[in-house]
Every structure is written in structure tokens, then in C-alpha cells.
Amino acid sequence: xxxxxxxxxxxxxxLFGGPLAYGxxxxxxxxxxxxxxxxxxxxxxxxxxxxxxxxxxxxxxxxRLVALLVLPLLSMRLLAEERKLGxxxxxxxxxxxxxxxxxxxxxxALVVYLVLLAMTASGPIVLYALHPFAPGPVIAxxxxxxxxxxxxxxxxxxxxxxxxxxxxxxxxxxxxLVFCWFVSWNEAAVGxxxxxxxxxxxxxxxxxxxxxxxxxxRDVVYLAAFTTLFLFLAARALGTRAWRGVV
Amino acid sequence: xxxxxxxxxxFGGRTAVDHVSFAVERGxxxxxxGPNGAGKTTTIRLLAGVFPPSAGRxxxxxxxxxxxxxxxxxxLGYAPERPALHREMTVAGFLEFAAGMKDVAGRRARREAVxxxxxxxxxxxxxxxxxxxxxxxxxxxxxLAQALIGDPPVLxxxxxxxxxxxxxxxxxRRLIRALGEEHAVLVSxxxxxxxxxxxxxxxxxxxxxxLAADRPAELAARLRQTSRIDVEAAAPGDALVAALAAxxxxxxxxxxxxxxxxARCRVEAEPGEDVRARLAAxxxxxxxxxxxxxxxxxxxxxxxxxxxxxxxxx
Numbered sequence: 001x002x003x004x005x006x007x008x009x010x011x012x013x014x015l016f017g018g019p020l021a022y023g024x025x026x027x028x029x030x031x032x033x034x035x036x037x038x039x040x041x042x043x044x045x046x047x048x049x050x051x052x053x054x055x056x057x058x059x060x061x062x063x064r065l066v067a068l069l070v071l072p073l074l075s076m077r078l079l080a081e082e083r084k085l086g087x088x089x090x091x092x093x094x095x096x097x098x099x100x101x102x103x104x105x106x107x108x109a110l111v112v113y114l115v116l117l118a119m120t121a122s123g124p125i126v127l128y129a130l131h132p133f134a135p136g137p138v139i140a141x142x143x144x145x146x147x148x149x150x151x152x153x154x155x156x157x158x159x160x161x162x163x164x165x166x167x168x169x170x171x172x173x174x175x176x177l178v179f180c181w182f183v184s185w186n187e188a189a190v191g192x193x194x195x196x197x198x199x200x201x202x203x204x205x206x207x208x209x210x211x212x213x214x215x216x217x218r219d220v221v222y223l224a225a226f227t228t229l230f231l232f233l234a235a236r237a238l239g240t241r242a243w244r245g246v247v
Numbered sequence: 248x249x250x251x252x253x254x255x256x257x258f259g260g261r262t263a264v265d266h267v268s269f270a271v272e273r274g275x276x277x278x279x280x281g282p283n284g285a286g287k288t289t290t291i292r293l294l295a296g297v298f299p300p301s302a303g304r305x306x307x308x309x310x311x312x313x314x315x316x317x318x319x320x321x322x323l324g325y326a327p328e329r330p331a332l333h334r335e336m337t338v339a340g341f342l343e344f345a346a347g348m349k350d351v352a353g354r355r356a357r358r359e360a361v362x363x364x365x366x367x368x369x370x371x372x373x374x375x376x377x378x379x380x381x382x383x384x385x386x387x388x389x390x391l392a393q394a395l396i397g398d399p400p401v402l403x404x405x406x407x408x409x410x411x412x413x414x415x416x417x418x419x420r421r422l423i424r425a426l427g428e429e430h431a432v433l434v435s436x437x438x439x440x441x442x443x444x445x446x447x448x449x450x451x452x453x454x455x456x457x458l459a460a461d462r463p464a465e466l467a468a469r470l471r472q473t474s475r476i477d478v479e480a481a482a483p484g485d486a487l488v489a490a491l492a493a494x495x496x497x498x499x500x501x502x503x504x505x506x507x508x509x510a511r512c513r514v515e516a517e518p519g520e521d522v523r524a525r526l527a528a529x530x531x532x533x534x535x536x537x538x539x540x541x542x543x544x545x546x547x548x549x550x551x552x553x554x555x556x557x558x559x560x561x
Contacts, residue, residue, distance in 0.1 A: 006347045010333070017335040086331030090393070093295040093325040094348040095317040241298045245258050245289070 003096045007104025011078070012111060020077065021112060028070045028116045035062035036123040052137040052213040060141035060211035063120065064204070067113075067149050068181075072173035074112060075156025076166040078105040079238070083164040088238075089246050098238045102157065102231065109153045117145060137213025144210020147223040151203065152177060154230035161237035164247070177203065248273045248431030249294060249401055253303035256289050256455075263289040265455040266303065273400060276427035278442035278463075279435040280551065281452035287435040288328060290452065291403050294433070295325040307401050321350055324394030328405040328435075330386040334379030338370055338389055341378060342396055349397040364392040368422070384415045391419070395426075402432045408441060420445050439551055451554060458554045475543040476514045477503070478526055481536035484510040494529050496520035509538055 015021040039058040047054030079102075082088035091101055124138050152173070159172035180203035199205055203226065206219040249271040256264040264286045271277045279287050292298060294305045296312035296319060305312045310319040333341055339361055346357040365371045368388045373381060378389060387410055394402055407423065408416040424445060426432055436442050442449055443463045450460040459466055480487055484502050487510045492500045496517050503511040516522045523540060530537045 003348060006344065010336075010344055014333060014335055085333070086327055086329050087333060089292075089297055089327055090325070090331040091348070092297045093320055093323065094345070095320040095350055096348055097317070243258065245263075246292065246297060 001100075003100045004104040004107065007091075007096075007101055008107040008111070011105055011108035015108065015112060020073075024070050024074055024112075025116055025119070028066055029119050031066045031069070032063055032120040033123065035059060035066065036120070040123075040127070051133050056137045056141055056213060057211045059123075060145065061207075063141075063145055064148060064207055064211070067145065067152060068177060070116070071109075071113065071149055071152040072156050072159075072170045072177070075109050075153050075173060076160055076170040078109060078157055079160040079234075080164050080166045080169045083247075084166075092241070098235055102161075102234055102238065106153060106157050106231065106234075109157070110150060113149045113153060114146070117142065117149070140210050140213045140215050143215055144207050144219070147210075147220060147227075148203075148207050151223050151226040151230070154227040154234070158230040158234040158237060161234040180204070248308055249277075249403075249433055250306040251290065251294065251303070252306070254290060254293055254300050254305055255302040256286075256293055256298075257301045263455055264293065264300075267452065267455070267457050268303075269450045269457060269460055271401075271431045271433050273431045274428060275448065276423060276432045276434060276446045278446035278449040279433055279452065280437065280439065280442050280449050281435075282437060285452040286455040287437075287452055288405055289455075291325075291405050291433065291435055295323060295403050296320050321397070322399050323401040323403060324396070324399040325403045326390045326394040326405060326407055328409060330390035332378045332386055332389055334377070336378055337375050338378060338381070338385075338392075339365065339374040341389065342392055345393040345396045349399075351397050360396050360398070363398075364395045367395060368392040369418070383410050384412060387411055388415070388419070391422075400430055402426060402430050404432065404434045406435055406437075408436070408438070416441075451551060453554065474516045474518075474520070474522075476516065476523060476526065477511060477539065477541045477543060478514055478530065478537075479506060479509050479511045479539035480530050481538060482510050482530070482533070484512075487512055487530075487535070490529060490533060491526060494522060494525050496522040496525065513543075 036059055039055055039062060042058070043051075043055040079088065082091065088101075092098075121142075127133070128135070155176050156169070156173040159176070160166075160169040162172070163169050180201070183198050183202050200222075206222045209216045209219050251267050251269050254264055254267040255262065267286070267290055269277070279290070281287050293300050294307065294312065296305070296307075296316050299313045307319040308322040310322065312319040333344075336344070342361040342364055343357055346360045351357045351360045365374050368391055370385070370388055370392055373385060378386065381389070387407065391404070391407055394404065404423065408419050411419060420441065423432060423434060427447070434442070434446065446463060448461065449463050449466055451458045451466075478487070478491060482490075484505065488500045488502050491497060491512055491514055494514075497514055498517050499515040501513045501515075503513055505511060514522070514526060523542065527537055527540055
């Protein structure tokens with residue numbers, strides 16, 4: 001645990017020591033701020049009486065897209081950069097386990113993401129001060145965003161563990177995540193038998209409940225399983241040095 | 248301290264390291280020599296526990312790097328060929344991170360370990376500089392400093408003087424020599440002259456196999472195919488060549504450029520023959536003045552080239 005925290009701290013220092021984290025934070029905050037404002041205006045003009053159905057649903061579905069845009073760019077450097085610099089090889093000669101390295105890296109990205117999410121809370125807080133509302137659906141939406149973002153970051157960590165090229169890592173993450181989103185779009189193409197299964201596997205379908213203020217244990221389990229699977233794949237990717245060497 | 252036992256590493260169908268065995272004891276600097284692609288770095292990575300061997304064992308201080316990876320890694324310091332550094336960190340910050348990763352417990356102990364490494368490598372004046380702002384020579388030294396953190400008994404240094412200017416290269420060799428007094432040090436290099444002056448023993452690797460292992464001088468002597476002797480005498484050149492060629496045990500004589508008006512010949516003797524006394528007696532017997540009789544020592548470089556074949560110079 002101590003080494004996980006040490007790696008996490010070093011990674012955070014590296015992230016905030018360069019422009020990437022600030023650039024991503026700026027994009028994240030600007031886009032989420034814009035979506036919050038435009039969704040609020042839409043709700044005031046056409047939204048009706050229900051905040052969860054008329055406002056929060058749209059806000060969280062839009063935030064989901066911002067997370068999809070930004071998080072692969074946050075996770076792309078985690079291991080790819082270390083591989084490129086050769087510091088990953090050095091870590092392998094220190095008394096530290098692969099899983100501690102992975103956990104430290106993943107935790108650092110998660111901390112940055114949580115900071116980004118915390119910054120988006122200013123919109124709902126201001127709205128609550130002006131017009132108090134039931135906080136449950138908002139909390140459910142944020143729980144969903146945390147779980148979804150964790151899954152995105154796990155996928156990005158696995159992609160970053162495969163290659164030393166950050167752009168390749170980011171593209172691979174976009175590829176997997178967008179496929180997991182689109183997989184259930186065209187039910188006609190896959191047939192009636194497969195469509196329900198794909199719907200169950202679709203990453204984004206498991207977020208709708210949260211966006212509407214519902215925390216469904218099936219969605220939680222799915223997103224946790226998705227995260228676990230990709231962290232496992234990341235560990236396997238680090239283990240490939242046994243047969244492909246240090247590349 | 249360091250033991251490779253029939254170490255073998257295959258990547259797909261390619262065998263990078265093939266049944267390599269050798270040992271390095273405490274208080275010894277062993278040079279790991281071979282042309283590029285010989286398998287030096289792969290062997291060092293196997294010893295450092297970067298990846299497991301396909302067959303054989305790698306032991307660090309008696310610990311198998313596969314079955315006891317963490318304990319073995321606590322006892323080794325590794326400096327890769329290309330310095331692996333976080334360029335945004337300061338030198339001291341990076342070394343403190345390395346100390347934490349190497350289980351140097353307690354903040355004060357880590358600070359002391361960092362201070363010791365900084366002083367030993369001569370990095371004190373750049374301790375607070377960003378690594379990215381430093382020169383390549385400093386990068387190499389920071390890489391060496393992180394290997395020393397925690398004072399591990401085993402040091403694996405992959406081309407530690409690569410990219411250094413002559414002054415820093417000399418300084419680094421002196422440091423490695425000093426480290427060799429209390430550590431077991433394995434230094435890889437393809438620079439023959441460097442290994443010859445630095446190491447107690449040399450292991451020559453080629454195409455993943457150990458070709459030879461011995462002390463540098465003995466290796467050169469053992470691998471010397473013929474002994475050669477330069478003879479200088481106050482005599483006519485052609486007559487000297489003819490006379491020496493007739494001495495028993497002499498295979499071939501070449502006339503060299505005269506020095507100070509005296510004839511000079513290079514005599515090549517049959518393998519295993521010591522013809523020096525016969526040469527001296529022959530020259531003196533003919534009434535010529537014998538001015539010099541100097542055996543030529545084969546250098547490690549010659550031995551190395553003889554081993555791997557002239558077409559594959561490093």
C-alpha cells in the first residue's frame with residue numbers, strides 16, 4: 001500500500017508538473033459548465049415540473065460525453081510514458097509488485113478525475129442555494145459518473161500498458177469505449193436473439209439508471225466488473241514482458 | 248553474490264541468451280563483454296528480475312529472482328543502458344522516490360541515503376535541479392546514483408559510461424572500481440579498453456553464449472594464437488631476416504622499418520614455442536649487436552576479435 005501511494009503521489013506530481021492535467025481540467029470544466037447552463041436553460045423553457053427527468057438526466061448524459069472525451073487523454077500517459085522513458089523497466093527492478101504499480105497509477109488518474117468532478121459540483125450547489133431541490137437524483141448521477149469514469153480509466157490504463165505510444169493508447173481506449181457504446185445501437189443488425197445480450201453488455205446503457213436518479217445494483221456490478229476486467233488485462237499486459245521483452 | 252546458472256531466454260523462436268553461467272563474488276568487478284546484440288542487456292535484465300528466464304536460474308545474494316523476487320530486488324541496484332529518469336523531477340526528488348521504492352524506511356534514513364548517493368556520485372551541486380535541464384552526462388550519473396540508493400550488495404550496470412565524455416568516463420570507472428571493493432559489480436560494455444582496465448574478470452558473450460571467462464590479461468594470453476617478438480639489431484636487414492627465419496621454432500619473420508639506422512624484424516613463433524633465448528643466442532653468435540628483444544602482448548581487443556571472428560567487430 002505504501003508503494004502504491006508513493007507511485008500515486010509521484011504520478012500526481014508529474015501530471016500537475018506539466019500542462020496536460022491543466023488543459024484537460026480546463027476542457028472538462030468548460031464543457032460541463034456549458035452543458036449545465038444549456039440544459040438548465042432548456043429545462044426552464046421547456047422542461048416541465050420534474051427536475052430529475054427534465055434537467056438532471058440531460059446534465060448527466062452530457063457529462064458522460066465529456067468524460068468519454070477527456071478521460072482517455074488522462075489515462076493515455078499512465079504506463080505508456082513510463083515504458084517510453086524506460087522507467088517502467090527500472091520499476092520492475094525495484095522491490096514492488098506489478099499490481100502495486102498499476103494501483104498507484106490508476107489511483108492517481110482517479111484522484112484527478114474526482115477533482116474534475118468536484119469542480120462540476122459548483123453548478124448544482126449554486127442552483128440549490130437559489131432553488132432547493134431533492135439531492136438524491138444528483139447524488140445518484142455523481143455515483144454513476146464516478147463508476148463510469150472509473151471504468152473508462154481502467155480501460156485506458158490497460159491500453160496504456162500495451163504500448164509506449166500515448167496516442168495509440170488514447171485511440172485504443174476511444175475504440176473500445178465507443179464500441180461498447182455503439183454495440184447496442186442497431187438491434188436490427190444483430191438479430192433478436194443477440195440484441196438483449198448486447199444491451200446488457202453495452203457500457204452506456206448501464207448509465208441511464210444513474211442519470212435518472214436510480215442506483216441499480218446490476219449497473220453497479222456491471223461497471224465494477226468492467227473496471228476489474230480491464231485492470232486485470234492491464235496486469236496481464238505488464239506481464240507480457242516475459243515473452244515479448246522490454247519494448 | 249551474483250550467479251547465472253544455465254540462464255536461457257527465448258523470445259518467440261529467437262534465443263537471446265543460451266545457457267549462460269557465471270558468478271560474481273563480493274569485492275569483484277566483472278566485465279560483461281560482447282558485440283551489440285550479444286545478449287548482454289538481456290542477461291542483465293534476467294539477473295535484475297525484469298523478466299523471468301525461459302530456463303536456468305538467476306541468483307542475487309543467494310536468492311532466486313523468480314521465486315523470491317522482492318527479496319532479491321532489495322539486494323540489487325540496476326542502472327540501465329539508457330538512463331531511465333523522470334525528467335520533471337529534481338535529482339534529489341527522484342533519488343528520494345527511488346529510496347522509498349527500495350524500502351529505505353523512514354524519512355530521515357531516506358534523506359541520508361540520498362545524501363550519500365549525491366556525494367558519492369558528485370551530484371550535490373545539482374541536487375535541486377530538474378533532471379530534464381541537466382546534460383546527458385549528468386543523466387548517466389543520476390542513473391548510477393539511483394542504483395546505489397539503499398546500498399545494495401549487488402550492482403548491475405549496463406554500459407555505465409556510454410555517452411560520457413572522457414573525463415567523466417574516467418571518473419565513473421574509478422567510482423566503479425571503488426564500489427567493487429565492497430560490492431559484487433557486473434558491468435557490461437562493448438568498449439574493450441574500458442573493461443580491460445576496470446575489471447577483475449571478463450565474461451565474453453557472443454550470440455547469447457559465453458565464449459570465454461577469465462582475467463583480462465590471462466584471457467589475452469590464453470587466446471594468443473602465436474607469440475610475436477620484435478627484434479632490433481645492428482645488422483643488415485635482409486641478413487637479419489634470413490638468420491632469424493632459420494632459428495628453430497620460428498614460423499615467419501617480417502622486416503620492419505629501421506629505427507635509428509638499425510634493422511628491426513617482427514618474429515612470429517610457432518604456438519607454444521618460446522624462442523627468445525634462441526633468437527638472442529643466434530644474433531649474438533653472428534657478432535651482431537642485439538639492441539632490443541621485445542615480446543608483443545596480445546591485447547584483449549585482439550583476443551576478442553580472434554574469438555568472435557574478424558567479420559564481426561563490435
